[in-house]
Amino acid sequence: MTIKENQNSNSANKERVVIFDTTLRDGEQSPGASMTLEEKLKVASLLDEMGVDIIEAGFPIASNGDFEAVTEISKIVKNSVVCGLARASNNDIDRAADALVDAKQSRIHTFLATSPLHMKYKLQMEPEQVLEKVVSSVTRARKYTDNVEWSAEDGTRTEHDFLCRCVEAAIKAGATTINIPDTVGYTMPEEYIALLEMLRDRVPGADSVIFSTHCHNDLGMAVANSLAGAMAGARQIECTINGLGERAGNAALEEVVMAINTRADILPFATNVNPEYLTRASKLVAAVAAFPVQYNKAIVGKNAFAHESGIHQDGMLKNAETYEIMTPESVGLKETSLVMGKHSGRAAFADKLKNLGYDLGDNAFQDAFQRFKELGDKKKHIYDDDIVALVDDGLATSNERIRFLSLRVVAGSDGPSQATLSLEIDGETGETTATGDGPVDASFNAIKTLFAHTATLELYQVHAVTSGTDAQAEVSVRLEEEGKLVTGRGAHTDTLVASVRAYVSALNKLLVKREKTKPVSLIAS
Ligand code: KIV
Ligand code: ZN
Numbered sequence: 001m002t003i004k005e006n007q008n009s010n011s012a013n014k015e016r017v018v019i020f021d022t023t024l025r026d027g028e029q030s031p032g033a034s035m036t037l038e039e040k041l042k043v044a045s046l047l048d049e050m051g052v053d054i055i056e057a058g059f060p061i062a063s064n065g066d067f068e069a070v071t072e073i074s075k076i077v078k079n080s081v082v083c084g085l086a087r088a089s090n091n092d093i094d095r096a097a098d099a100l101v102d103a104k105q106s107r108i109h110t111f112l113a114t115s116p117l118h119m120k121y122k123l124q125m126e127p128e129q130v131l132e133k134v135v136s137s138v139t140r141a142r143k144y145t146d147n148v149e150w151s152a153e154d155g156t157r158t159e160h161d162f163l164c165r166c167v168e169a170a171i172k173a174g175a176t177t178i179n180i181p182d183t184v185g186y187t188m189p190e191e192y193i194a195l196l197e198m199l200r201d202r203v204p205g206a207d208s209v210i211f212s213t214h215c216h217n218d219l220g221m222a223v224a225n226s227l228a229g230a231m232a233g234a235r236q237i238e239c240t241i242n243g244l245g246e247r248a249g250n251a252a253l254e255e256v257v258m259a260i261n262t263r264a265d266i267l268p269f270a271t272n273v274n275p276e277y278l279t280r281a282s283k284l285v286a287a288v289a290a291f292p293v294q295y296n297k298a299i300v301g302k303n304a305f306a307h308e309s310g311i312h313q314d315g316m317l318k319n320a321e322t323y324e325i326m327t328p329e330s331v332g333l334k335e336t337s338l339v340m341g342k343h344s345g346r347a348a349f350a351d352k353l354k355n356l357g358y359d360l361g362d363n364a365f366q367d368a369f370q371r372f373k374e375l376g377d378k379k380k381h382i383y384d385d386d387i388v389a390l391v392d393d394g395l396a397t398s399n400e401r402i403r404f405l406s407l408r409v410v411a412g413s414d415g416p417s418q419a420t421l422s423l424e425i426d427g428e429t430g431e432t433t434a435t436g437d438g439p440v441d442a443s444f445n446a447i448k449t450l451f452a453h454t455a456t457l458e459l460y461q462v463h464a465v466t467s468g469t470d471a472q473a474e475v476s477v478r479l480e481e482e483g484k485l486v487t488g489r490g491a492h493t494d495t496l497v498a499s500v501r502a503y504v505s506a507l508n509k510l511l512v513k514r515e516k517t518k519p520v521s522l523i524a525s
Pocket of ligand 2: 181
């Protein structure tokens, strides 16, 4: 059977599995993966466009930023259901409902921990109190919408009889989706199948609701467990782009979708997601969350379709199916093509952006075009990946209070390095010269002189966008301040300029987090 035949097999018997994306909620909870409102809107509209059924847009009570994100996402999403998370309290649920008012279709997702460990140590509640709260929270959520999801946090470590009672209570109170999270990524496929089958067998009313999986990846089993859940009757899978999420992350959306598409012969399911968007979604999320994708990551890693060994290359040339179980095109991976150089015009550039899936407004387009021209002056060949890095870098740096202007560095084997940096901060230009142990240290010291702050550098990562010594460097910088983690990204043919841009981008994100920072006299005299 060819790949195509395999993908089309059983088409008549496929059952629809709802794809619930929680990149903007569970994914964003990942340390350092915070996104600005503008970035969240970009991700939400792409998820909407690619056919994700439900977008969990945030946890509205968690912060004003989360509330605003859910509110604004609710306004722009056209097809997907927009979902807001809420703990089992009236305030949480009311806040989620407020944030969702403008959504065409909305869902309130309320959760409560049910495992002995969580009830005793985290909630400090007796099981009977938990049960009461399940009922009161679902009842409260139903006042606002008839689309209510209830989750048994740490469900896979919950005692079975008690879990059955909670699920039954949630269904009776009006929940329409019942989620059984593997919160700590502990379960195994067979065990998860048995748990879901047990619930579907024993709980009265189980056949009137949709069961859902929400699997974390602590033992690398998230996708396997999610698919096992579907085999056991779950018809919703919660997942994130690139598997972003708490600790080791969640089930990766792209892996779930491609497993279902590629193994249609034994997985009789269908999703609404257009797989040709997967590469683009992965790149966008990696860029805005400044969370690089590991090279050998399934489906969207740089090496996912690369064939290095001679034997494999030989096989590939004779018949691609010898070593490829899906085609790169099926996940939207296009041959990286040469873009014209610095002589390319506006129309060609606009066309390229369209092909790469960008729809920029006038200002963003002008800015991207100017930076494309600048890049053309420095780099002979500009590839698709260069354009993606350039545009994503621009998206991350619009509407920011601190702007990079220029950098001059003196470095070498003798003596300290010296960086002369110029930044614009809230419209004022400042310049300083600082020294350091190497050019990166000197450049970052110059930023600290111009903009005093106490944040510490937690991560500094560089990678080349394409090959060659004139390749653009893509730098990620993670800063920590009073427990808040932010990550910024910068791209440039000069690694030091990319480094400063990344640092500045992280600082800008920190400013958004520190709502009380005064906009005046930021430049040290
Ligand atoms: O992992 C978990 O249990 C969660 C719930 C809030 C669904 O993220
Ligand atoms: Zn989770």
